[in-house]
Amino acid sequence: MSSFLSLLLVAAAASDGSSIQLILVNNCAESIWPGLLGSAGHPTPQSGGFHLGPGDESAFDVPVGWSGRVWPRRGCSFNNSSGHGSCATGDCGGVLHCGGRPGATPATAVEMTLGTTRSPLHFYDVSLVDGFNAPVSMSPVGGGAGCGVAGCHADLNVCCPSKLEVRDGDGKVSGCRSACRAMGGDRYCCTGDYASPERCRPTVFAHVFKAVCPKAYSYAYDDATSLNRCKASRYLITFCPPPTSRN
Structure with missing residues (x-):
């Protein structure tokens, strides 16, 4: 039995309806140091970061209703005893465990809100709004039609x-x-007079991102083709997922 299949079986056995399993898989040819951050009022799991070698997997629970983000850190080097160091991209203050520190841009972000007081649905997306540093995907394990x-x-x-x-x-x-990060200004950052879906329109750079990755957010109001809805008990987040014909 493969280690990944074993991980899924353990995840299935552990699910009791009060939590949701996140399964992180590193399909890259190099190490990835996932960074994690809970939104305001939500805990940050796994101390905010850890190491995943090539081919490694890790599974952990978050409570129903959890909201936050996961991003890849690449090119990292940390002191084994102190946990201090740095990453070429996605760095969170030069530490292995990000805690409540956000990642530096550019970084591909997986964003999710796994249920709210108003809706049991889970909302999730992959965003390029803060730039890109590695291919990433998020998919439900089960969940039914429409996910x-x-x-x-x-x-x-x-x-x-x-x-x-x-x-x-x-x-x-x-x-x-x-x-936004490269050139700044309200037009590129969808701020000020451009802080609305009507005024904030995709730039030529957003069109480039969207052409290559049509299922990811290319700018702040790119909801129609980028936001996913589901209600599953487990989700798979894959760094360097296999290429697809539609990305």
């Missing part, structure tokens, strides 16, 4: 516009910034 897969399966770093590139110490493109 979608959120994700950006392609490597945007290979087609990142030069104005948005972030390069590591070796000169390799390690991330692709959002237009």
Whole structure:
């Protein structure tokens, strides 16, 4: 029996309706250090971060109604005893366990709200609003008809516009910034006079992101094709998921 199948069986046995299982899988050829952050009023699981080697998986529970985000950190190096260090992208203050620290941009973000007082539905998406640093997907394990897969399966770093590139110490493109982070201003950041769906329109850079990753948020109000709804007891978050014909 594969380790992944064993993990799913354990997750199924552990689910009691009061919690939701998140299963994180690293399908990349290199290590990933997932960062985690609970929204205001929600706990941050797993101390906010940990290490996943190539092919590794990790499963943990969050309470029903949990809201927060998960993002990949890449190119990290941490001191084994102190937990201090740094990451090329997605860094959260130079520590392994992010706690309540957000990740630095650019970083691909998996966002979710797993039920509210008004609705039992779970809402989730993969967002490029804060830029891109690794392909990521989120999919329900079960959940029934109508449950979608959120994700950006392609490597945007290979087609990142030069104005948005972030390069590591070796000169390799390690991330692709959002237009807001690269150029600023209300028009690119959907702030001020542009803080509404009517005024905030996708820029040429958002169109590039959307063409490559049509199921991910390319700008702040990209809800129609990017927000997923489901009600499952388990969700699979995959770093470097297999490419798909539609991404």
